[in-house]
Amino acid sequence: MHEDHGKEEKEEFGELIKFTFAGFAGGLGLGWLFDRLGFQQNPFGEWLVRVLAGEGESLLEGIFAIRKKIAGEVHSLAQAYGWGKLVGMTVPWWVDLISRLAGVDVYGWEGFYIPYLYAMSDQIGANVAGFIYLYRHEGSLGETFRRYRSNPVMLASLFVILIVPFGLLTARLLGFSPTTNLFVALETIAANLCWLPPLVGVVVERRKQRG
DSSP states (O other): OHHHHHHHHHHHHHHHHHHHHHHHHHHHHHHHHHHHTTOTTOHHHHHHHHHHHHHHHHHHHHHHHHHHHHTTOOOOHHHHHHHHHHHHTTHHHHHHHHHHHTTOOTTSGGGTHHHHHHHHHHHHHHHHHHHHHHHHHHOSHHHHHHHHHTOHHHHHHHHHHHHHHHHHHHHHHTTOOOOSHHHHHHHHHHHOOTTHHHHHHHHHHHHHHHO
16 A cells, blocks of 8 residues: 555656756746747736746646545645646736835846745745645644655755855846846746655655555
8 A cells, every 4th residue: 555655656756857947848838939929028028938847847736736635636745746836826926016116126136035935935835835735644743844844855946045045146146137038937947946845755655665
């Protein structure tokens, strides 16, 4: 039973990685198209590009989680990840809009948090959903934190959540400015390390099966 569950987890995390890179491709393609059409620094265009490059996988992962739920399959950490990313993906939309209305220079260093949220708000949601998943299985906070600390996927998720803002801020301070839609896509993709935790999940499950 454990082997079957591990195999299923590996396949599910593998699907999440595919979803992430599909979003990257969509964001780059749309960014290139908008630049060709002369829509540089268009708020709506940038929103669409960031959604695809930073959150495209969240839509697909949400569909993945819904499909698994409808099929009546056993709830897994990968599915909890998908639900969490779907719930967390709308947060940067409102932050982006409010920041622009407030006059924040979204192309300068002070606007570094916008690509961070597009790239990571769904990851934050996934991390929270994963914690809740573990808590429901353990029934106590002490055991949940113990499982969390020993779970490579959750630790990898926490690592990317904490490290990405420093990279984005450094790039902006060094002079990078996403003044074209292609730059918007590239910045969001560079910040979107959401593929790393599922990759860790795949590697861990493979090692378990070999061991």
